[in-house]
Amino acid sequence: MTTIPSRTRSAWPDLDVVPSGRRADVAAPIARKIFHAAVKRLPVTVRDGGDVIGLGGPTMTVRRPAEFYRRVGHDGLIGFGEAYLTGAWDAEDLGGFLTVLAAEMPRLVPGWMQKLRKVYVQRPPSMxxxxxxxxxxxxxxxxxxxxxxxxxxxxxxxxxxxxxxxxxxxxxxxxxxxxxxxxxxxxxxxxxxxxxxxxxxxxxxxxxxxxxxxxxxxxxxxxxxxxxxxxxxxxxxxxxxxxxxxxxxxxxxxxxxxxxxxxxxxxxxxxxxxxxxxxxxxxxxxxxxxxxxxxxxxxxxxxxxxxxxxxxxxxxxxxxxxxxxxxxxxxxxxxxxxxxxxxxxxxxxxxxxxxxxxxxxxxxxxxxxxxxxxxxxxxxxxxxxxxxxxxxxxxxxxxxxxxxxxxxxxxxxxxxxxxxxxxxxxxxx
The missing domain is CATH 3.40.50.150 (Vaccinia Virus protein VP39)
Structure with missing residues (x-):
């Protein structure tokens, strides 16, 4: 397991380690491909290592790509938010960047994947x-x-x-x-x-x-x-x-x-x-x-x-x-x-x-x-x-x-x- 920066305290147990195992191994490259495909047609600028993706607009910087895509691949939008909490990605104008994504929410994920939604997404816990x-x-x-x-x-x-x-x-x-x-x-x-x-x-x-x-x-x-x-x-x-x-x-x-x-x-x-x-x-x-x-x-x-x-x-x-x-x-x-x-x-x-x-x-x-x-x-x-x-x-x-x-x-x-x-x-x- 990969440990994230020590500033994250034990009060946040789900942030202490980056998802690992076969599911994360398989899902991370798929998440990267889908994310790049989604943002390249949007009015944003995403800096991901040496890649600059998007049509220009509010900037997002992926600071730790391996962690970011493992979290997104393993836990979807929950992982996307958790990656922000750990600092795996950041944005100067967070609201502006998220507004672009929110406007495209129904279309961010390919149609074939939306049909698999019930299999992939987590269900609310009974508690x-x-x-x-x-x-x-x-x-x-x-x-x-x-x-x-x-x-x-x-x-x-x-x-x-x-x-x-x-x-x-x-x-x-x-x-x-x-x-x-x-x-x-x-x-x-x-x-x-x-x-x-x-x-x-x-x-x-x-x-x-x-x-x-x-x-x-x-x-x-x-x-x-x-x-x-x-x-x-x-x-x-x-x-x-x-x-x-x-x-x-x-x-x-x-x-x-x-x-x-x-x-x-x-x-x-x-x-x-x-x-x-x-x-x-x-x-x-x-x-x-x-x-x-x-x-x-x-x-x-x-x-x-x-x-x-x-x-x-x-x-x-x-x-x-x-x-x-x-x-x-x-x-x-x-x-x-x-x-x-x-x-x-x-x-x-x-x-x-x-x-x-x-x-x-x-x-x-x-x-x-x-x-x-x-x-x-x-x-x-x-x-x-x-x-x-x-x-x-x-x-x-x-x-x-x-x-x-x-x-x-x-x-x-x-x-x-x-x-x-x-x-x-x-x-x-």
């Missing part, structure tokens, strides 16, 4: 399935890292979801249905806290939150939405599975003077009881797992009072890619969000139509706003390098977090991913 016994551990893996860490790169609202910048909105028709699309933020120089407030207030407006409204929030975050709902005169029951978020959210609610209006509970959404005039959830459905989407929406349908409305902000992906990847274990699953999976709007629509009395009544798409939000987060995180180190996070963690933020930004900047605010109402028939 990541979001059963009532597993879900809390999955959530804790990410959200209980450290409130102080998140505070280093989020704005003062502590909103860990896409902001909505002040841009024009147009109405478009797609799949025979009309929905709203927010124009991309040109410079995104608006204070992030203002754009985050706009996102929250719009969702509360669509859900009909006002004086006397009984609100259920699924996924508390750090309490900003609950505080804003209470400020409107609503009473809020918010549920979370993150003990770290619960502690800080309760403190922020108390500081805002709304402890009498907001109750936060460490509780699985499936166990919530009661009746609510408005149900809101911001970027939580992605953590549910596709096996439980029906359960999630049926729970909301059960808890919604007559005449009530639902406001959900969700990260989405194209339906065909969702179908192709729903049994795939990804780098994001392994390192960032165990058990997570992104729905498509079509999947959500089909589930609520088949399993609930809910129907989508309003939809706003603003994916490019997420790209701008992620870029702000990454720049702020990079500037906080010394503070991150003081919190006890090592260099590998910093590379992982940078890769996560830029990998995500690339998805939205390329249009491969989107973020939606969806309003649901009950059918009248």
């Amino acid at each position: 990541h399935r979001n059963t009532t016994s597993n879900t809390r551990d999955n959530i804790a893996h990410h959200y209980d890292l450290s409130n102080d860490l998140f505070g280093l790169f989020l704005d003062e609202t502590l909103s860990y979801s896409s902001a909505l910048f002040d841009t024009s909105v147009t109405r478009v028709v797609a799949d025979g249905r009309r929905h709203l699309v927010a124009a991309p933020p040109e410079a995104a120089d608006e204070p992030l806290a203002e754009a985050q407030a706009r996102k929250i207030e719009r969702l509360l407006d669509r859900a009909g939150v006002g004086e006397g409204t009984r609100v259920l929030e699924i996924g508390t975050g750090w309490g900003e939405l609950a505080v804003r709902a209470a400020r409107r005169g609503a009473t809020v029951h918010s549920v979370t599975l993150s003990s770290e978020q619960l502690e800080l959210a309760e403190a922020r609610v108390a500081e805002a003077g709304f402890s009498d209006r907001v109750e936060i509970a460490l509780c699985d959404y499936r166990k919530v009881e009661g009746e609510y005039d408005a149900i809101v959830s911001v970027e939580m459905v992605e953590a549910v797992g596709h096996e439980y989407w029906s359960t999630y929406f049926r729970t909301i349908d059960r808890l919604l009072a007559p005449g009530g409305r639902v406001g959900i902000q969700a990260i989405t992906m194209p339906h065909d890619r969702m179908l192709a990847t729903r049994q795939t274990y990804t780098w994001i699953n392994k390192y960032i969000f165990p058990g997570g999976f992104l729905p498509s709007v079509q999947a959500i629509d089909e589930i609520v139509t088949a399993d609930t009395s809910l129907r989508i009544s309003d939809r706003l798409s603003f994916g490019r706003h997420y790209a701008a939000t992620l870029q702000r987060w990454d720049e702020t995180f990079a500037a906080a390098h010394e503070e991150v180190a003081r919190l006890g996070f090592d260099e590998t963690f910093e590379r992982m977090w940078h890769f996560y933020l830029e990998y995500s930004r690339a998805g939205f900047a390329s249009g491969y991913l989107d973020v939606q605010q969806l309003t649901f109402e009950r059918t009248t028939s």
Whole structure:
């Protein structure tokens, strides 16, 4: 086995050695051939030993080719990300390079290989399935890292979801249905806290939150939405599975003077009881797992009072890619969000139509706003390098977090991913 540079600590066992054995021996040259074939037709510059490949654009440098191709050949996209964590490759403009790849994602791998996907890719481990016994551990893996860490790169609202910048909105028709699309933020120089407030207030407006409204929030975050709902005169029951978020959210609610209006509970959404005039959830459905989407929406349908409305902000992906990847274990699953999976709007629509009395009544798409939000987060995180180190996070963690933020930004900047605010109402028939 080939040992990688000593800076990688034992906290990262899968990075300690480069894949070896017959599978890696066979897969490495195949991975090199496929990678070269893919990037040579793209607007990028890849420096791989003495080879310079691509049509020109954001530069990637393969620093340790043998390791890079063994990791990619052995573990696919997980290996691609892990090779970045170990420094086997690097990029000056990581987000720019990944954006080019994300735009070509469905076509990067030859068609004949895509047909073998089920044989080659790893399946999600059973412990990541979001059963009532597993879900809390999955959530804790990410959200209980450290409130102080998140505070280093989020704005003062502590909103860990896409902001909505002040841009024009147009109405478009797609799949025979009309929905709203927010124009991309040109410079995104608006204070992030203002754009985050706009996102929250719009969702509360669509859900009909006002004086006397009984609100259920699924996924508390750090309490900003609950505080804003209470400020409107609503009473809020918010549920979370993150003990770290619960502690800080309760403190922020108390500081805002709304402890009498907001109750936060460490509780699985499936166990919530009661009746609510408005149900809101911001970027939580992605953590549910596709096996439980029906359960999630049926729970909301059960808890919604007559005449009530639902406001959900969700990260989405194209339906065909969702179908192709729903049994795939990804780098994001392994390192960032165990058990997570992104729905498509079509999947959500089909589930609520088949399993609930809910129907989508309003939809706003603003994916490019997420790209701008992620870029702000990454720049702020990079500037906080010394503070991150003081919190006890090592260099590998910093590379992982940078890769996560830029990998995500690339998805939205390329249009491969989107973020939606969806309003649901009950059918009248």
